[in-house]
Amino acid sequence: MVYSKNDWNKLLKMVCFILVPFWILNVGQCLVQKDRFDEELLLKPLPSGHVYAYFQFTTVWDAPSGPQMFQHCHLFPRALGEVAGRHNVQELHVTLTEGLWRYEYWGFPVSDAAPGAELWTWFRNDTKDVDNIWKKLTGALSGLLCASLNFIGTPNSLSPEYSFRPTGVVKNSNLNSSFVRYATLPREIVCTENLTPWKKLLPCDSKKGFASLLNAGHIHNTNYHSLGLHIRPVCKDAKCTEVSIELRQTVSLVYDMMILGFQNQDWSLRKLFGLGLSGPCPLATSSFIYVDVTSNETGTPYQLQPEPTEVITSIRGGYESKFKVYNIQKMSFTHMLNIVATYSTPKVYAVNVPPVLYASRYIVGYGQERGGIVTKIHNNHWKHLDIIYLENIPWFLPIYLHTLRVVAGGKEITPILKKYVPGKERSRPYSLEVLLRIPARSVTEIYIEFDYVFLKWQEYPPDANHGFYIGSAIISAYLPVGKNYMGLPQAGPTIYSSFNASREGFLLQLRTESLIITLPTPDFSMPYNVICLACTVVALAFGPLHNITTKRLCMKDGNSCNGLLIRLKSMLFKGRKPQAQAH
């Protein structure tokens, strides 16, 4: 089969899309405020025995276009709107993640995130001096979210050509990747101080609605938690003549019920979040809780209490899943709502069936001179898959393109396309994008070598011996089957819109592990030691040199040398007259 570039464009540039009408009529919405807010929670027991909870808060706003765009906000958070408006942002995606999503055991999440902080932004086409405005944007976001995003600048940002296309609408399909910036901070620790400002951006804050379930104590004891903030322009109506702004705030949590100390697999809202739900956010147009009960048919079944308001069967990409739906707005709240899942029999762990595509990554080599990165990509599909592999290597690890080897099943395969931007010391990271066709049912190894370099002594972070992080690689693929796939369709902002949303293919982005590497670390007191030592040597050398050239050793009885010792002697024995001096 011959690869054609048009094919790829079709696959990858899903730019303008068909907008499905919103699935709920805006009955209660007033005319003056042109925005709506939806809150959703998806609960899914994973085959590995973990429980996946995914919160999504979506604000869609028909913002007036123009310079005053974010001046007058209603449900849309003003603080964030100001940041986006001032920095000419077209699309903004921030995720703050602790832990690693284990694709092999957990399947695919609704929204992917790299460990640590990840930020990618499309700036508007008319933006001048993108690098400068990017720096300012990261500074403002860092203040907004209390994260160290201000450490993102040109030296650690990429402009990937293929991996990050706009997810929302664009005015013309001529995309210029000089307006996109992508950066990660793999070392970032995510904690309460990020959650609190994130919650403040919600219209109901954490006072009402699903956000009241997000209590720091029950979030930070999870195996994986990820906060997300996604702004993109979407079509206002089916004709797509006007644009609305969509803000999606997400929280992904994975609980391990066994280590939380409940002795059994049963879970409930109260067990997961510490308290029940007191009601919907009154500002929300819709409030839904979905519980994925697909595994009831294949795995250990569980019962739900109370009964759901609705059961939805979704067929997507050839795979059927079942959801029990709780419409929170239609439920009466006399006391806190607690959805309880009870397993009638103890959970039996079946053999893990990994998803269609997953990857792992590690470092090879020994010593502190040369090393290599190996990424293994597993394709479990019966057909070959086309993927884009994006490698994001910091400037202090120079990689060598000629050492790039892609091996699948012992056979070397040639990439369809390679896009390599060599890094520059202290100003640009190494960026490598490889378009590959990986064979069916295979494990593909991507191998590349790098060097270890010395940094300037001020460039080492505090605790330099901890090591240096290398951000995740990103694997983008267009999956032909919907197995394990939970992502949202491009047109729909809500989880609901992903039900029965069968498409030609499903865009998937995987993040691999981030790596840690030990660079040769100097002794940091060395500069001062060197100065002191060098100075002492110079002083030691100078003293005798000076003495030899300016003084002379002479006989004791000589009168020309009236040394200190003699003078001392003469002072001590004052009574005695100095000997007659021969002249």
Add this chain to the structure above:
Amino acid sequence: MSSHPSTTEEIKTVGDLPVEKIDKTDYRIYAAISYFVILIVIGLPLWWKTTEVYRVPLPYTRIAALNESDFVLVTNVTIASLDIDRGKQLASDLDNFFKTSKLFKVHFVVTQVQKQILASAQSIQALELSSVSRRQAGDILLLEVPGLPRFTPSQVLVGRRRIVYFATDTSSVKLTEVLQQWLFQEETLQRMISSMVSPTKSELDLAGRRRMPTASAYDVMVTIVNPDPEKVQLNWDLQEAIENFLSPFLRNLAPLADYNVKSQWLYFVPLQVQPKLVPEQPGIRKHFALSEELLPHIITPLEKKLASHVSQNPCLNFVVYVPPCSESPLYIYRQEGVILRGGVNAFLSPRWGGIIIHNPPQDICDNTTVVEPKPVEADWSKIMGTFLAQLRLLVGVPELDDIPRVSMLPLAASGMRQWELDSLYRVRIMEQLTSAMLTLQSLSQLLGEISNIVIDDEVGDSIQEAVSAVERGIELLHQGNLLAAFEASKQAFLSAEAAFTDPSLLALLYFPDDQKYAVYIPLFLPVMIPVLMSLKNIYLWAASKVRHKGKEKVD
């Protein structure tokens, strides 16, 4: 070396060795001298020069001289009277009064007006619109209107433009009072300057404390707080109300500063204080009381959601708080048992903004057929009217004290009188010039005290610019050109602030001296001691040479 035959002979008698010895002593001394020259004469200045903190030469004398230059506001006042002699008499009287003024230098010009012009005017409004009313910014026309009692009971009437109408029988004392207290507001200006120059000794007056500090741009943020959207529903078009009420006023102020208007809605932000329930009494309905001393506690929880992460401008906050029916009507109490005057349920926080409590109408609250959330309509003219009044105070238009038998024309839709704008210009000019001058002086003082501060070319340029802008501003004030003086003062203020707050000043500030010495001493101490000690030998050698020569001459 010693060429004198007799000396050589003398030494030669001792033996061969001494000749050599003398020569070698000289060489050693030359070596010591060359060490001294290389290390002390060349090395030390070189080291000094290369490790010197970079500083552009600055106009220190001009900065110091700014203190001596006096800020004088030259103002032209035209007295137009029917009788030229009476006009001249008034002018000389007024001139006498204003001679003592420190800030103002008033030039009085007397003209005669045709009686027909005045007689043809049907009302004061007609006069306001006529051609006589056009004046340059800062100038004032005192116009005698013989039939003033026809229009107003007052003796003196201050117009919306730059005209003061006075009746024929008005005394010069009264006119002085009007000029001093209302139009020039000299005392406010003086207090402002003295509080800036010596902040520990004098305090601002009330108007000065309310006025926002000077800046090139301000943010105006209107926030609507609905603490319980389940009970109260507000379908308000805030954006349109802002466009209708606030924008025309702010457009007037555009020459003074930029104003960016923003708005937001906040939900579930409760009052952090518990209002006191006042039960139903004869004549008084049940209501809730919020005493005045609790008001600062309301602002604190709001502050969390008012900050901007992008804008660096000072922000004027205006908050509408709509209490739910269960907590309304809510009234602010000035003190025990006294509801805030004027029935306006609002308060002003100086240099911060204002808060208005908008109670839902009682009939909607009492009507049980209206289901919750109860729709509440906005009384925009009341809300925005209050905000405009507060905005005037925050911007710097003071509330003027009453003068008996003197009144002014009511405000037009634009919300500002021209002479108010002029006095605002004067306040800002004085504030900006004084601030720039003080900033420059403290910068030059700091530079004298802390030797580690770097002044690069850019900062040097903005200091130069600030100094010349202050000088230009003072010069333009002497010429009576208010608008140009304002531009100069703004430039001076911004350049001085930019220079003072430039981060490059601090580049080396935290490089402590002890670290420098820790690095230098291991090298310098062992090297310098022998070199300095050898100075003595050089001196002795030179002295012996001189003595030798003297001897030679004697010989």
